[in-house]
Amino acid sequence: MKNLLLASSCCLVIGTTASAQNLAPVITSSIAPFTEFVGAPARSIDLTAAFADPDASSAVQFSVLLPSSTGIFNIALDGVHKSITVANFLDYVNSGRYFAPDPTTHMLASSFVHRSVPGFIVQGGEFIGTVDPSHPGNAQPIAVVTFPKIQNEPGISNKKGTIAMAKVGGDPNSATSDWFVNLQDNGGAPANLDTQNGGFTVFGHVTGGGMTTVNAIAAVPAFNFGPPFDSFPLRNYTPPAPIKLVNLVSINAITVIPPLAFTATSDNPAVASAAISGKNILVAGLQSGTAHITAKATDLDGANVSQTFTVTVAAGPARLANISTRGQVG
Structure with missing residues (x-):
């Protein structure tokens, strides 16, 4: 899984501002x-x-721990146009793979945002925060248990507010659990996320005022601990102290909601x-x-x-x- 993060980090660079457009609901029968x-x-x-909603076959709500509050943002999932990717993402959500029992505390541990690049992306879905059994006061990341890699489905632009899947560099069909939200328009130059490595598959967008929460995640100070945590957002953290669970930007709930x-x-x-x-x-x-x-x-x-x-x-x-x-x- 670290190879996935490293490859994704090499491929992603800062882009320009644009906004995702929403399609209004339609009447399908009178x-x-x-x-x-x-x-x-x-x-x-x-x-x-x-x-029906033309660009939202389903939706999920994220609950995320911020420095002084819990933030909420919703994602509309476009299963009509990106059926493989949406089904894959919902498999992780519905099976609970973004959470895991902590081997030390035996409590449910959650995934966290492990990468945040201001003006570019916030990224999660790859690691779960557990307690270090050797140092119970400290955090120890473990990898999300993944399903098989999926077929790439490019075609929707990586605009501001869209969610897409990260991949291994040089392998267009390598997405598993790792997602990112675009903070700006990264589809064209210089990032070229719509075309490089076969294009990064956008499969939904942040809805309503949800980007306020996503931008609050991006505003959390990030620290360089070397790959794969070279842009690691941490709450209320002062280096060089050990990283604790309370420092992680944890995704403490992902709930399927009606679109x-x-x-x-x-x-x-x-x-x-x-x-x-x-x-x-x-x-x-x-x-x-x-x-x-x-x-x-x-x-x-x-x-x-x-x-x-x-x-x-x-x-x-x-x-x-x-x-x-x-x-x-x-």
Whole structure:
């Protein structure tokens, strides 16, 4: 794994400023009008069949320890265009490989940001911070246990705010667990990350105000301990003291989150109510009449799209009388 970091370090240099562009959600199918009966169970409609995010098939939330606080940033993952890389990254997240039991403390240890170059990138996903068994007060990095290397998927530019996979120099198809976030536009000269070594695969972008947290990571002082920790960000650290776990910029949680948030409103709530339950909209008929329901999908950058459908509420269907016949004699 150290070879991966060293090769990546040789290949990455400072680039120029640019911003990643977000694509707004789209309507994939129209919700048809329907009739509902008063008092019937609420009708459930799956909104993921009605809306989609063109550049976010899924998303994750990072929680990171900063010098005096915990920072949060979200990543929209573009599995539509970079399916291999997104599936690989989610394999690490869902299997828990960015975390590991500490052999000394037997507590769960987390990965950390091991490389930070101001104006260029912050990088993580390669090491987990554990306790040094010989010196229990000190930190000892261990390598993330990796899955097999994956096929390179270049094509999206390494712009500011994008997340991409690091690789071994001279081997385009060598990405495993190691990711980096671009602090500036590094796709073109002089970094040329879009073309060198087959191009570095961008598979998502930081959403909303998340770059505030990423920039706060980049602002943490970095120290040179020699490769692979030659630009090593450390919290509240004063050299030449030993490095402790509390000094690491630890990623203490990575959580899968929905790429879209849904809301719903009714223009006639006395006739039909509309409520969101997870990815579904629940429509209930309350009294006879007509209501127009508006469903809205909002992505993690705040862009949204909506559609409106009509619900006609009718009185409950007549019930057949329970008639019984009895045989008569005589």
